[in-house]
Amino acid sequence: MTHDxxxxxxxxxxxxxxxxxxxxxxxxxHFEDDxxxxxxxxMDDGATLARPSSGDLVMTTDSHVVxxxxxxxxxxxxxxxxxxxxxxxxxxxxxxxxxxxxIIEEDFPIADIDRIVGSFAKTLxxxxxxxxxxxxxxxxxGELDGIAINTSGIGVADPxxxxxxxxxxxxxxxxxxxxxxxxxxLAAREEFRLSTELTSDVASIxxxxxxxxxxxxxxxMKDPTRGGLAAAxxxxxxxxxxxxxxxxxxxxxxxxxRGLSDLLGISPxxxxxxxxxxxxxxxxxxxxxxxxxxxHALGRDAAIIGHVDDTRPGRxxxxxxxxxxxxxxxxxGDPVPRIC
Amino acid sequence: MTHDxxxxxxxxxxxxxxxxxxxxxxxxxHFEDDxxxxxxxxMDDGATLARPSSGDLVMTTDSHVVxxxxxxxxxxxxxxxxxxxxxxxxxxxxxxxxxxxxIIEEDFPIADIDRIVGSFAKTLxxxxxxxxxxxxxxxxxGELDGIAINTSGIGVADPxxxxxxxxxxxxxxxxxxxxxxxxxxLAAREEFRLSTELTSDVASIxxxxxxxxxxxxxxxMKDPTRGGLAAAxxxxxxxxxxxxxxxxxxxxxxxxxRGLSDLLGISPxxxxxxxxxxxxxxxxxxxxxxxxxxxHALGRDAAIIGHVDDTRPGRxxxxxxxxxxxxxxxxxGDPVPRIC
Numbered sequence: 001m002t003h004d005x006x007x008x009x010x011x012x013x014x015x016x017x018x019x020x021x022x023x024x025x026x027x028x029x030h031f032e033d034d035x036x037x038x039x040x041x042x043m044d045d046g047a048t049l050a051r052p053s054s055g056d057l058v059m060t061t062d063s064h065v066v067x068x069x070x071x072x073x074x075x076x077x078x079x080x081x082x083x084x085x086x087x088x089x090x091x092x093x094x095x096x097x098x099x100x101x102x103i104i105e106e107d108f109p110i111a112d113i114d115r116i117v118g119s120f121a122k123t124l125x126x127x128x129x130x131x132x133x134x135x136x137x138x139x140x141x142g143e144l145d146g147i148a149i150n151t152s153g154i155g156v157a158d159p160x161x162x163x164x165x166x167x168x169x170x171x172x173x174x175x176x177x178x179x180x181x182x183x184x185x186l187a188a189r190e191e192f193r194l195s196t197e198l199t200s201d202v203a204s205i206x207x208x209x210x211x212x213x214x215x216x217x218x219x220x221m222k223d224p225t226r227g228g229l230a231a232a233x234x235x236x237x238x239x240x241x242x243x244x245x246x247x248x249x250x251x252x253x254x255x256x257x258r259g260l261s262d263l264l265g266i267s268p269x270x271x272x273x274x275x276x277x278x279x280x281x282x283x284x285x286x287x288x289x290x291x292x293x294x295x296h297a298l299g300r301d302a303a304i305i306g307h308v309d310d311t312r313p314g315r316x317x318x319x320x321x322x323x324x325x326x327x328x329x330x331x332x333g334d335p336v337p338r339i340c
Numbered sequence: 341m342t343h344d345x346x347x348x349x350x351x352x353x354x355x356x357x358x359x360x361x362x363x364x365x366x367x368x369x370h371f372e373d374d375x376x377x378x379x380x381x382x383m384d385d386g387a388t389l390a391r392p393s394s395g396d397l398v399m400t401t402d403s404h405v406v407x408x409x410x411x412x413x414x415x416x417x418x419x420x421x422x423x424x425x426x427x428x429x430x431x432x433x434x435x436x437x438x439x440x441x442x443i444i445e446e447d448f449p450i451a452d453i454d455r456i457v458g459s460f461a462k463t464l465x466x467x468x469x470x471x472x473x474x475x476x477x478x479x480x481x482g483e484l485d486g487i488a489i490n491t492s493g494i495g496v497a498d499p500x501x502x503x504x505x506x507x508x509x510x511x512x513x514x515x516x517x518x519x520x521x522x523x524x525x526l527a528a529r530e531e532f533r534l535s536t537e538l539t540s541d542v543a544s545i546x547x548x549x550x551x552x553x554x555x556x557x558x559x560x561m562k563d564p565t566r567g568g569l570a571a572a573x574x575x576x577x578x579x580x581x582x583x584x585x586x587x588x589x590x591x592x593x594x595x596x597x598r599g600l601s602d603l604l605g606i607s608p609x610x611x612x613x614x615x616x617x618x619x620x621x622x623x624x625x626x627x628x629x630x631x632x633x634x635x636h637a638l639g640r641d642a643a644i645i646g647h648v649d650d651t652r653p654g655r656x657x658x659x660x661x662x663x664x665x666x667x668x669x670x671x672x673g674d675p676v677p678r679i680c
Contacts, residue, residue, distance in 0.1 A: 010673070010677045014566055014567065015566025016566070016670060017670050019566075044504075045427040045562060046428060047398070049396070050396065056390065060439075061440075061441045061492055063475050065443055065483075087386050090385045091386040093386065097399055099492050101403045103405055135401050135402050139485060140677065143485035143678075144484055144485065145479060145480075145483035148477075160378065164384070222385060330356060330357050332351050332358050337354070337478070338479065338480075338483075
């Protein structure tokens, strides 16, 4: 068996000398361990982290199979780190530790591994969390389309913010423009190859969310990824048995997103976002939360898009631009496959 | 787009109504949440767990791409649960919470999902840990060979047992026969289709490991998966800068494993085990540890296979059946691709 040295071979995922070298040369240099703990570079069966002194632990996991793996605004590495950091953030949790498990197709370029892991490290930076453990598996040519990445995360929250706490009278806030990730990915697909100004919003929102938690009065938060705002709001409405009333005109949407959306007939409200949160907050704190969000680069376009009431429990109602009212239903699924 | 209702469609991984139904009907019924926490059935962005009152946290992650997914002795679900529970166990950690992230190929039979998740749940049972969060992604036909599963885990250890603590004079113990998983998988591969008595050893070893931790004097533990005993011992020798001296005649190996190994020319010492541990313990406690291991069904064949000294730091030396001595090198990788 001979292999191109610049590409992944089956032995790179086989637990021995070659896997060790791949990790030592292309993964470990991107990260720094806490010297007081058994970290990533120890390559032990697991890693350790200090038990936090207060709060509840939060755990989350996400696999990423995005296509294409490099897209305007980021890549699968950015997405893997941001996805997990953001899931922790919307639980009100300070991220502590992440894992990175990659499954790679044989013959995948090792230079791309470096680039992807570099993006992951860059996104993790300034989050306060460390990458502490990982796993590498290789599948044969044709057994996997490129690369798939799982990132799990541990955080600590005090208090935990769930997605079920909406109450009538609460304000509904989005932290920025919607539909950017889904529409950018769609435009980047080979079948379209549209040259647009569309860029994914993929980013870690923890630094922004951290700044609003001390305000209090945040009753529910959610990460509007697959299925977009429509899925997030429908879940929040069902779980709290309330009605989410939103106004389409108040939802921030970038012009090129609106344009592609009209062209393809896909609503920006049902596609994934990867650097946004939907918040349901007590009316007394809505302005303060909005001010704090807008002071962050990622929150400049934050807006109050509606309120919670109890007219149609479990449903989402949108007032359209021309003043009509209709249900915004739970989508069957995100219309864009392999969006994240 | 029409789809066979008994098979996975792209919308099953698209974050909306259909994904919710798949989980509600085929995943959630296998598990029980802790009612005091935000658990799996809440399907929130993350899940919560109570902060343990003492010890250090341990995190681990493993993706599984085993082929075939159903094999003698278990399936990819058994493997996903046992792999993570065992990684925690050999760190000395009591498992607290697991995640389950599946990537599924379109058209995969939903009945197989049920069976795999059922195996996962059965293996998790009696470990004391709960499945608290998950993720579901779907790739197109031909983009993934069936199914890949990631399981991450959180445990708590007091004290943590690493893999670097071997000291000259220590005894080396294996908890049972070696090579069973690797050889059973190899025999089950389509290219061989050997009808043998070989069965994978895949199992959760936490109940057994838990019983030896109170003895103390356990200096290092390792899970001899990919690369088998050879990889585990070489890592332990390098990290502690000691020499692992083992005797081939003392290593428990089942007769059919030895037979297939001879036939194929693949040593049972370099293939994966999925229900075993390698322990390096203080000589004073070796007999007590061995007695406790042997009192468990999974440890009946536990044996002292050698000792640690400092004659050739960082190396593993094996005394062969005929009395010769040779280095047992770090394998380049496990010879069996997609072994786990």
